[in-house]
Amino acid sequence: MKSCESLWQTEALLEGRLSGKALRAAERHLASCTRCRTHVDQAAQIRQGMQQLGGGAPSELDLARGRQRLLAAANQHLRRPGPRASRRKLILAAALFLVAAVLWVRLQAKLPFPHETAEYSVQIEASADAEYARSAPAQRELVNLEQGELKVSVLHGTGERTLLVRTPDLEIEDQGTVFSVRVENRKTLFVRVEEGRVALRGAGPRPVLIEAGDTWSRPTEVSERASTPEPALKERAAPAPVAPAATSASSATAPPAATSVTSNAHPSATPTPASADSDFEVAMQAFRAGSWSRAAQLFSAFEAQHPRSKRAEDAAYLRVVALQRAGQTAQMKSAADAYLSRYPKGFRSKEVRALSASK
């Protein structure tokens, strides 16, 4: 039987969605429409059939069993901590873990805690005649050295702060080091780096980087500090061009009293470099002056005389470099082989291999 066009109205009536005028209109229509009345009767049958699908009521025994089962299960549920309690415990555990993780990271990185200041991260040992002053403008530790010698140790993990040592004529910026600097008569005599490196500004058109084990020396003043062996070294360096180089250490801007390399004119109780240090410095002077052959000889002599010095490896490396720059390829490769056999995993082994492989 084809459904009535107003069936939707009848459905709405059955579902109780009509009221007022719409309800009265639907009732009037139902009274006059056979198809819709049939539809309503069928709906009632369906409803009755569904209700019968529910089956009969459970027996008393089944009810009692079900009741006991339910109460036992509910009792178990009530004994267990609720989800809120578990959640609280989880949050507490997560918070504790986070705190522990933060503490561990800080300890590993040795980060300074709020009470630490830059003073604790920079240690300065001053000579008896030192005249210096410290200040701490924002993000920087500043040391003004007017006279004397300082040994500066900068501890790692200081965050953003940097250290700057100013002498009357130079500026030395720490890049994470232990270094020494000496000033006399308002002139910086040397800067010696033991660990890390520093950048030296004012000694030339561009900053000079001084690595661990290296020493920057002002040529005139260094010649005044030379120890006893130095004249011997200078005598070994016989060729005429190098002699002026040795004395050129005292040339240019140096005052007249700079010709002697052995004397240390300074009367005060300042620490004097060991012979190894001074020999190394002499060799470095020749190297910086571009006297490659002489520098190579001096470094070779240094290795022979101070085989156990902590700078022996540097000397071996610099000898290779000096020979390479002097164009003495065969000697350079021989020196490179000697370096690599003695220091197969040396600090400069990679560079030495590269030099040896070149040409």
Added chain:
Amino acid sequence: MSSEPRVDAVENDAELLRQVAAGDLEALGQLYDRYFPAVLAFCRRAAGQDAEDLAQETFLTAVRAAPNYDGREICRPWLLGIAARCVLHKRRSFARFQALLQRFANGSAAVDQRDPDLTRRLEQALAELPAAKRVVVILAEAEGLTGEEIAKQLGIPVGTVWTRLYHAKRQLRGLLGEEWT
């Protein structure tokens, strides 16, 4: 713990559920006595052979949900809503399994439209309906809940209830036979 109902039974469902929320197992027992048959009947209509387990699950869920009961005097629609959500959550293979068995047995359509027993045909037709529509039509037609009550208990819009109800009835009539359409 006694299985006997308390002599001083709580009249008001809201008070009963407050006691259940407080952990009173005697109150839970009263709730069970009062509504288990109705919940079981609904579960039988909506889920078939898993009805008893679903009815038990409904009351256990009610224990957890009791603190959030809205305080109405009669909690039957609320319990039926929980039961309906349990049925939907289960989504057991009742409909598919029954239909599959039917097809295997008859080798034809899931509903035997020649069967004079309307109840049996209706059972088969309900099994063919998707669970969401089945639950709505049973709550409306067999349990007598209004569209608004169904919407509230299932947490769906009223319009969705009417739409599902319309399609469920139409599909049921189609499954029952041509004379029902």
